[in-house]
Amino acid sequence: MPHANTIAVILAAGKGTRMHSDKPKVLQTLLGENMLFYVAAAASAVAAKVLTVVGHGQELVQKAHPELADGFVLQTEQKGTGHALQVAWDKVRESGATHCLVLNGDAPLVTPEDLEELMGTAREGADIAFLTSVLPDAGAFGRVLRGADGNVTGIVEAKDFDPAVHGEDTGEVNTGLFCLSVAAVEASLFSLTSANRAGEYYITDLVGLGVEAGLKVHALKREGALDLFGSNSPLELAQAESRLRAGIVESLLASGVLLHQHETIVVGPRARVAPGAELTGPCRILGATTIARGAKVEAFCQITDCTIDADCEVREFCHLESAHVASGAVAGPYARLRPGADVGENARVGNFVEMKKASLGPGAKASHLTYLGDASVGAGANIGAGTITCNYDGTHKHKTSIGAGAFIGSNTALVAPVTVGAGALVGAGSVITKDVPEKTLGIGRARQANLPLRGKKP
Ligand code: UD1
Numbered sequence: 418m419p420h421a422n423t424i425a426v427i428l429a430a431g432k433g434t435r436m437h438s439d440k441p442k443v444l445q446t447l448l449g450e451n452m453l454f455y456v457a458a459a460a461s462a463v464a465a466k467v468l469t470v471v472g473h474g475q476e477l478v479q480k481a482h483p484e485l486a487d488g489f490v491l492q493t494e495q496k497g498t499g500h501a502l503q504v505a506w507d508k509v510r511e512s513g514a515t516h517c518l519v520l521n522g523d524a525p526l527v528t529p530e531d532l533e534e535l536m537g538t539a540r541e542g543a544d545i546a547f548l549t550s551v552l553p554d555a556g557a558f559g560r561v562l563r564g565a566d567g568n569v570t571g572i573v574e575a576k577d578f579d580p581a582v583h584g585e586d587t588g589e590v591n592t593g594l595f596c597l598s599v600a601a602v603e604a605s606l607f608s609l610t611s612a613n614r615a616g617e618y619y620i621t622d623l624v625g626l627g628v629e630a631g632l633k634v635h636a637l638k639r640e641g642a643l644d645l646f647g648s649n650s651p652l653e654l655a656q657a658e659s660r661l662r663a664g665i666v667e668s669l670l671a672s673g674v675l676l677h678q679h680e681t682i683v684v685g686p687r688a689r690v691a692p693g694a695e696l697t698g699p700c701r702i703l704g705a706t707t708i709a710r711g712a713k714v715e716a717f718c719q720i721t722d723c724t725i726d727a728d729c730e731v732r733e734f735c736h737l738e739s740a741h742v743a744s745g746a747v748a749g750p751y752a753r754l755r756p757g758a759d760v761g762e763n764a765r766v767g768n769f770v771e772m773k774k775a776s777l778g779p780g781a782k783a784s785h786l787t788y789l790g791d792a793s794v795g796a797g798a799n800i801g802a803g804t805i806t807c808n809y810d811g812t813h814k815h816k817t818s819i820g821a822g823a824f825i826g827s828n829t830a831l832v833a834p835v836t837v838g839a840g841a842l843v844g845a846g847s848v849i850t851k852d853v854p855e856k857t858l859g860i861g862r863a864r865q866a867n868l869p870l871r872g873k874k875p
């Protein structure tokens with residue numbers, strides 16, 4: 418349950434230079450979802466309101482995340498993490514929240530539990546609570562400084578860290594997660610300076626300033642909490658993605674999903690796979706896909722935003738997007754279902770068949786080499802190999818309607834708009850430009866002529 422008195426601020430304005438990509442860093446993806454998706458999901462699980470500070474590529478970020486629309490704050494110039502929080506501060510105060518969580522937009526593996534733990538420390542009276550970890554290689558992370566009594570005295574960014582001045586490097590570093598008392602930290606927040614090597618206003622300086630101002634500062638130390646750190650480079654992003662993937666696969670196995678070659682199975686965080694479903698890797702199940710009990714997905718499939726009902730089979734090499742496969746149906750191998758494809762109960766869509774905004778009724782079959790676009794096919798109809806719905810006249814799309822039990826002979830072109838009635842039969846090789854009434858034979862092809870061979874002797 419989100420806490421009513423808590424607001425979260427996600428810092429997501431930075432460019433992400435180390436990613437070597439034109440895309441804003443928070444729009445880099447893991448398992449098909451943007452980094453910002455993960456951070457926002459964790460934040461909104463615990464905080465009643467979420468603000469997102471955007472800057473670099475802000476139009477793209479805002480467009481990609483309409484669900485965060487009422488909480489965007491623009492940081493026109495990226496002058497550092499402390500400056501980013503200053504820019505959001507008016508809205509933090511307006512919200513009336515007593516506590517403010519701060520999250521880095523590039524740390525996608527943060528969990529609501531991590532945040533709850535930090536908020537617990539704040540509830541016990543800390544004005545500034547933050548999470549730290551001890552890493553074997555502290556790398557570019559901010560170093561946590563402690564006094565002789567073990568109490569925190571500050572954070573020094575890696576660039577500015579000097580053992581001669583700051584003492585021995587203990588390897589304890591800042592994860593970038595803070596929980597702040599809104600009333601207590603305000604004065605310190607607006608006393609930040611940019612007197613450091615990067616010339617930026619660092620949120621991390623809040624810790625030293627807070628200690629000087631007599632605030633209660635508490636650093637919660639977590640051993641080896643790799644998941645909490647930012648993904649700044651392609652390598653760090655890949656490492657985070659592979660930890661996330663392994664975690665999801667492990668929980669699917671624990672819940673009772675059958676997985677073969679599970680090391681090569683990718684399931685996105687929004688996908689739901691029911692216990693008793695069976696997947697064979699390599700395959701990718703992404704977006705808001707649901708796969709029901711008893712359904713089988715074979716190797717080399719990519720399924721995005723689809724509904725796969727009980728006991729159906731998606732055979733090897735299928736590509737499915739925003740499609741529905743009803744129970745008992747079989748798709749593939751090599752089927753391509755585009756948005757709006759709807760394969761009815763016990764229907765069959767076979768190899769090299771493409772469907773777009775098209776439905777196959779219960780028990781209908783399109784087994785080979787077919788394009789069904791803007792079409793409806795009735796129950797039990799049979800679509801022969803090489804059938805094409807010619808749905809586009811160069812300007813507009815038109816519909817093809819095929820009635821229940823109809824039989825479309827191979828290599829038929831159905832020039833839409835056109836209707837083939839229930840129980841009708843279309844001769845192979847036809848170009849159908851006019852409706853075919855129910856229970857009639859439609860045939861539209863050049864008549865074969867067998868002519869004698871002239872000038873050639875057998
Ligand atoms: C930051 C911390 C560091 C910590 C590390 C953990 C600071 C100064 N340093 O370093 O102590 O160990 O995270 O991963 O906070 N951002 C803005 N506006 C800006 C600058 C940055 O919104 O003006 C955003 C970025 O988009 C990013 C986040 O703040 O999502 C953190 O910035 P980044 O540059 O990645 O900080 P680090 O160097 O990783």
Ligand code: CA
Pocket residue numbers: 521523647648649
């Ligand atoms: Ca970072």
